[in-house]
Amino acid sequence: MECRESLKVREFVLARLAGESAGDGAAALAAHVAGCAACSAIAADMESVWARLGDDDGSDLGASPSFEARTGAALAAEARRRTNVRPFAPRGAESPLLKVAAVLMAGVAGFFLARASGGGALPGSTAFQPTPVPYRGGENVSLVANRTLDASRAALDLSGKPRLANVAYVPADAAGRVAVSFDVTTRYTVVGKPEDQAVANLLVSLMSGSSGSEGAKGKALDLVSEGTRGGAPVSPEIVTLLRRTLETDKNPGVRKKAAEALAQMPPTPETRDALAAALKNDTNPAVRILAVEGLAKAAAVLKDASSIESLRQKAADDRENGYVRSQAALALSKIEI
Amino acid sequence: MEADGISPDQEADLEALDQIRRGDEAGATRLFQRWSGPILKFTGRMLGNAADAEEVTQDVFLKVIARANQYDGRASVASWLFAIAANACRDRLRRSTRRPTVPLDAVAEAAQPGIPVDLRLVERQRRAAVRRALSRLSDEQREVLVLARYHGLPYAEIARSLSISEGAVKTRIFRAMETLKTLFSEGETPWNAASH
Numbered sequence: 001m002e003c004r005e006s007l008k009v010r011e012f013v014l015a016r017l018a019g020e021s022a023g024d025g026a027a028a029l030a031a032h033v034a035g036c037a038a039c040s041a042i043a044a045d046m047e048s049v050w051a052r053l054g055d056d057d058g059s060d061l062g063a064s065p066s067f068e069a070r071t072g073a074a075l076a077a078e079a080r081r082r083t084n085v086r087p088f089a090p091r092g093a094e095s096p097l098l099k100v101a102a103v104l105m106a107g108v109a110g111f112f113l114a115r116a117s118g119g120g121a122l123p124g125s126t127a128f129q130p131t132p133v134p135y136r137g138g139e140n141v142s143l144v145a146n147r148t149l150d151a152s153r154a155a156l157d158l159s160g161k162p163r164l165a166n167v168a169y170v171p172a173d174a175a176g177r178v179a180v181s182f183d184v185t186t187r188y189t190v191v192g193k194p195e196d197q198a199v200a201n202l203l204v205s206l207m208s209g210s211s212g213s214e215g216a217k218g219k220a221l222d223l224v225s226e227g228t229r230g231g232a233p234v235s236p237e238i239v240t241l242l243r244r245t246l247e248t249d250k251n252p253g254v255r256k257k258a259a260e261a262l263a264q265m266p267p268t269p270e271t272r273d274a275l276a277a278a279l280k281n282d283t284n285p286a287v288r289i290l291a292v293e294g295l296a297k298a299a300a301v302l303k304d305a306s307s308i309e310s311l312r313q314k315a316a317d318d319r320e321n322g323y324v325r326s327q328a329a330l331a332l333s334k335i336e337i
Numbered sequence: 338m339e340a341d342g343i344s345p346d347q348e349a350d351l352e353a354l355d356q357i358r359r360g361d362e363a364g365a366t367r368l369f370q371r372w373s374g375p376i377l378k379f380t381g382r383m384l385g386n387a388a389d390a391e392e393v394t395q396d397v398f399l400k401v402i403a404r405a406n407q408y409d410g411r412a413s414v415a416s417w418l419f420a421i422a423a424n425a426c427r428d429r430l431r432r433s434t435r436r437p438t439v440p441l442d443a444v445a446e447a448a449q450p451g452i453p454v455d456l457r458l459v460e461r462q463r464r465a466a467v468r469r470a471l472s473r474l475s476d477e478q479r480e481v482l483v484l485a486r487y488h489g490l491p492y493a494e495i496a497r498s499l500s501i502s503e504g505a506v507k508t509r510i511f512r513a514m515e516t517l518k519t520l521f522s523e524g525e526t527p528w529n530a531a532s533h
Contacts, residue, residue, distance in 0.1 A: 014511060018485050020492055049517045053486050055460075056467035061381035063373065064391060071395045075369060078402045079362030 003038040004030070010169040017050045021199045023220065151192020158205045167206060167216035169223050174252045178223055179207070181214060206242050207258075221245075221257035225264050234265050243274035244264075252284040259287045263294030272298040276310040280329075285321045290326065296331030350414035357405040364405075369398050372415065375488055376422050382483045383426040385472050391424045400425070412497040416490065420498035423480050430476055470520040478513035481506050 003009070012029040014024045022029070022041045034041045162184050170179035172193075180202050181189040206220035224238055238261075245258040259278055260270045272295065280292035292311065299307035314320060315328040350371070356364025369387055376397055381390040400421050408417055480499065484490040485506075496503045 009513060011507065014514065015506070018492070018510070019489065045518055046514055049514050049521060050371065050486065052483075052521055054465055055463035055469070056382070056487075057383070057464065058459075060385070060461075060464065061378040061390070063377055064387070067377075067395075071373070071391075071398060072366065073367060074395055075361050075365040075398055075402065079357070080364055080401050154481050156512065171493045242368070305357070 003036050003042075005036065005039060005244035006042055007033055009033055009036075009042055010046065011181035013046045017046065035160070052205075054319040063104070065082065096262050109131055143245075146188070148189045148191060149198060151190050161205070164206060164216070167219065171223075180220075180223070182206075194238075195235060201237055204237045204241045207238075207245060213326070214244045218254055218257055221254065221261055225257065225261040236270070239265070239268070239270050243270070243277075246274055246278045246287070248283070252287065255282060255284060255287050256290060257293065262296065263290050267294070267298035269302070269304075271305070272302060272307055279310055279314055285324050288324050289327050292327045292331050296335060299331075299335045308332065311335075347413050353441055353484070354401075354405050354408055354414060357402055365398060365402050368401060368414075368418075372418050375415075377484060379419060379488060381420055382468070382487065383423075383476070383480060384429060385468065385518040389429060393422070393429055396425055399421045412494055416498040418496045419484060419488065419490065420500075423484075423499060428470060428478060466501055466521075467470060468524070470517050474513050475519060478509045479515070480510040485510055 008029060009024070012022050013033075014025065017027075033043050053142045084306075090295070106186055164182040164184065166181075166183045166187070168181045172178045176193050178194060178199065179189055179191045180199065181187060182202075190198055190202050194203065196198065199271065203224055206216055207224070221242075225244070229282045242258045242262050246255055246262065249255050249258070251337065255278075259275065259282075262274055265271050274293040275294040275298065279288050279295060282288050292314065295311055298304070299311065299325045311332050315325050315332060316327065320328075350368065352368040353364040353371070356367070358364075373394060377390055377394045377499070380397075381395045382386060384390050384393065397418065403419065404421070407412065412420070471483070474482065481495055484495045485492070490498070492503045492506045494507045495501075499506075
């Protein structure tokens with residue numbers, strides 16, 4: 001008959017045989033085994049099996065005569081092979097102190113650099129008091145510091161043509177101020193009117209592709225268009241750049257935006273010439289239609305013959321797209337001289 | 338702990354491992370000289386074939402060279418070596434369709450002068466019977482029992498080596514003992530039975 005202590009006894013006996021600690025109740029269990037016939041039998045069985053295993057003394061499991069020589073040669077070959085491989089430097093052996101030293105040095109160097117550079121203005125910029133951009137959920141979130149420049153007070157030196165990344169635009173507010181944000185090493189936000197020199201420089205830089213992104217370039221053109229829609233004066237640099245964009249950009253969408261911006265500006269001889277050239281040479285009809293609109297406006301404002309002549313030639317050009325011709329004719333009909 | 342048990346001079350083993358990490362082949366030689374015997378016995382009992390045991394044991398020490406940087410010090414170097422050996426045996430057994438067997442001709446040992454031939458024969462038969470019984474255990478039960486019974490590894494070291502709990506070690510040993518009791522009691526002359 002099985003004793004209710006049999007499980008504990010088996011564990012106790014096995015632990016004793018394996019040289020493990022039998023635990024706190026060892027003495028009590030030993031006493032129980034001595035006085036319980038069933039548990040004595042269990043213990044005897046287990047001790048018998050354990051002892052029987054000793055019949056296998058492993059004396060036959062030695063190495064064959066050639067084993068040591070073979071394995072020794074294999075180990076030496078493997079060790080030599082591995083010495084030709086760049087040894088793995090275990091992590092942490094030298095790292096803690098060096099890492100702390102590196103962090104301290106970087107921190108000290110950063111502190112003095114920050115002091116020397118006067119608070120992180122762009123190289124060449126007029127010093128200004130940076131204003132943190134307040135975080136508003138989902139907007140302008142950047143892992144780098146944010147600095148805001150007031151375009152009416154600070155110049156922006158982009159002569160080094162830095163790459164402007166992550167460009168974002170905020171349309172004009174009631175005061176006509178737009179905002180353009182970008183990352184260089186710090187995230188900057190330039191706030192001001194499109195005619196402000198800092199904003200103009202920035203837009204020129206973006207339109208000339210400093211962001212490396214067609215989207216950013218297009219948005220810069222949109223901002224220029226938006227800013228010039230109300231008839232605000234435009235910097236000559238922007239006009240020059242728009243003209244160059246119209247002449248050289250391979251993307252018809254970008255050229256269309258440039259034409260739109262030029263067409264919406266207060267007409268000048270420069271904008272007129274740029275639009276006339278586009279009407280004559282651009283391969284995209286949408287660009288040419290925008291040029292028609294701009295030239296019609298220029299003809300009305302400037303009252304010059306060259307704008308009217310450009311439109312007249314286009315309206316009479318039988319190789320031109322019919323819609324462009326009709327638009328040119330319509331524009332001519334509306335010009336009041 | 339038995340004659341081929343573990344009494345690791347951990348410091349010496351760690352020095353040998355350091356030598357291996359530095360590309361000094363003497364470290365591998367030291368570890369091999371120190372541990373090849375116990376590992377060979379372990380693999381022999383696990384695989385039941387002397388040639389396989391030697392091959393796997395050699396692989397174990399080649400792996401030690403390759404993995405010297407992976408030793409993390411959580412267990413003794415000896416336990417780490419047995420862990421590598423246990424894995425290697427499992428791999429070998431998985432690849433092999435046959436179960437480990439211990440034919441009598443595989444347990445022939447060198448003649449021992451001074452011991453009568455009939456006594457040697459009895460010892461050999463007893464050993465073969467035990468080896469046969471061991472071969473009928475599951476691989477999991479056999480490896481923990483061999484490590485505990487023949488190599489004297491504590492439960493905790495076995496658990497670390499095989500990445501199992503101490504409870505699992507106890508359970509496997511206990512079940513192995515129950516199976517062996519049955520096998521040993523099935524016939525008092527099991528060594529006369531043909532190798533299965």
